[in-house]
Amino acid sequence: MSGRALTLYYEEPPLPFKPATRALFEFTSPTRFPLSLFDEELAKHVKKCRDDVYARVSYPCLGLYRFLEPGSRENPVYTQAIECIKQQPDTRRILDMGCGYAQDIRAWIQDGVPSTSIVGADLLLDFVEDSFELFADEKGKDHMYGVKFEHCDIFDEDHVNKVKELSHGGQGFDVIYIGSFLHLFEWSEFARESESIMRWKIQAADVQGRVFRAYTRADAQAQVARALSNLLSNAPGSLIFGRQSGMPPGQAGHYERHHRTGAMGGNSQAPWRHDPDSFIRLWQDEARGRQQLQGSGGWEVKPVLPNPAFNWAGFKDKDVQELSRKDLVQAFGTGLEFQIIRK
Numbered sequence: 019m020s021g022r023a024l025t026l027y028y029e030e031p032p033l034p035f036k037p038a039t040r041a042l043f044e045f046t047s048p049t050r051f052p053l054s055l056f057d058e059e060l061a062k063h064v065k066k067c068r069d070d071v072y073a074r075v076s077y078p079c080l081g082l083y084r085f086l087e088p089g090s091r092e093n094p095v096y097t098q099a100i101e102c103i104k105q106q107p108d109t110r111r112i113l114d115m116g117c118g119y120a121q122d123i124r125a126w127i128q129d130g131v132p133s134t135s136i137v138g139a140d141l142l143l144d145f146v147e148d149s150f151e152l153f154a155d156e157k158g159k160d161h162m163y164g165v166k167f168e169h170c171d172i173f174d175e176d177h178v179n180k181v182k183e184l185s186h187g188g189q190g191f192d193v194i195y196i197g198s199f200l201h202l203f204e205w206s207e208f209a210r211e212s213e214s215i216m217r218w219k220i221q222a223a224d225v226q227g228r229v230f231r232a233y234t235r236a237d238a239q240a241q242v243a244r245a246l247s248n249l250l251s252n253a254p255g256s257l258i259f260g261r262q263s264g265m266p267p268g269q270a271g272h273y274e275r276h277h278r279t280g281a282m283g284g285n286s287q288a289p290w291r292h293d294p295d296s297f298i299r300l301w302q303d304e305a306r307g308r309q310q311l312q313g314s315g316g317w318e319v320k321p322v323l324p325n326p327a328f329n330w331a332g333f334k335d336k337d338v339q340e341l342s343r344k345d346l347v348q349a350f351g352t353g354l355e356f357q358i359i360r361k
């Protein structure tokens with residue numbers, strides 16, 4: 019682990035693996051990961067790959083093995099989202115923004131979405147490179163043939179426009195998935211009122227010494243919402259869906275980061291965890307801004323807390339003994355699934 023301190027977000031592989039996890043690995047490499055392979059053997063491989071990456075960038079979703087269960091499949095709109103692409107694969111496109119290990123992209127292909135209709139974008143394409151070792155498949159070959167990956171910092175307009183060019187005719191994506199993405203960034207309702215509060219942008223380096231831009235601007239989530247709107251097709255019914263950490267009603271706000279991620283530069287910013295109402299307000303603001311500029315706008319926003327006690331942070335019995343579940347939710351948040359539909 020390169021001497022990096024372990025955190026609450028660092029776990030052992032969750033054994034036994036779920037049948038869907040085994041099926042995904044069998045799909046990506048039937049010779050390397052046949053269903054007859056013992057779980058323990060697969061676990062050794064998965065842990066080694068995870069640790070190599072976690073030593074560089076300690077995202078909780080890596081520490082908790084979230085990448086073993088593609089989050090998009092858990093969203094109630096999943097079947098509709100992938101059917102939309104499957105029905106018109108020549109013209110419809112789906113984007114995974116902040117795709118990370120690209121496990122969702124592999125799941126979509128396993129579920130019948132043509133690979134040529136899929137685009138993945140991420141600030142750190144290293145994750146995508148690493149994913150070929152994890153899933154033992156090859157870039158541009160077999161099921162991964164036709165998938166396009168693009169380096170993108172969502173705050174960089176040129177990057178965003180380059181990603182948009184990968185949609186059919188550059189007209190925007192029909193479906194965009196964002197998993198554990200928006201919650202990385204800061205939001206302040208006060209920032210809507212006063213541009214002057216928009217603050218600093220910092221330079222930060224990960225443990226390998228590469229420099230990232232990390233964002234602590236109070237309006238970062240508003241910027242991301244604008245960029246996603248720009249990437250989405252203007253056709254009514256176009257869809258953004260995803261999941262992230264959230265808070266029970268009435269408890270939205272800034273919460274201290276309980277971890278330090280390389281990509282965010284280990285800074286002490288406190289990201290905004292939405293409850294359903296604040297999540298709706300974020301998108302209403304985006305629509306209002308667009309209406310003023312372009313005379314068009316409007317979203318149907320459906321945020322759902324799948325279950326108030328949803329174990330977003332992967333609490334273990336030992337954690338629950340030390341803290342009440344309420345305290346754990348306060349500290350780590352609950353889950354938030356959402357659909358944002360263009361009117």
Ligand SMILES: C[S@@+](CC[C@H](N)C(=O)[O-])C[C@H]1O[C@@H](n2cnc3c(N)ncnc32)[C@H](O)[C@@H]1O
Nearest residue numbers: 077079116117118140141142170171172197198
């Ligand atoms: C917590 S991971 C989630 C990965 C994956 N979507 C999932 O659900 O497992 C967040 C991802 O967002 C990417 N990311 C962070 N900042 C970004 C930015 N400014 N622009 C684009 N991607 C970014 C990270 O590199 C990382 O792959």
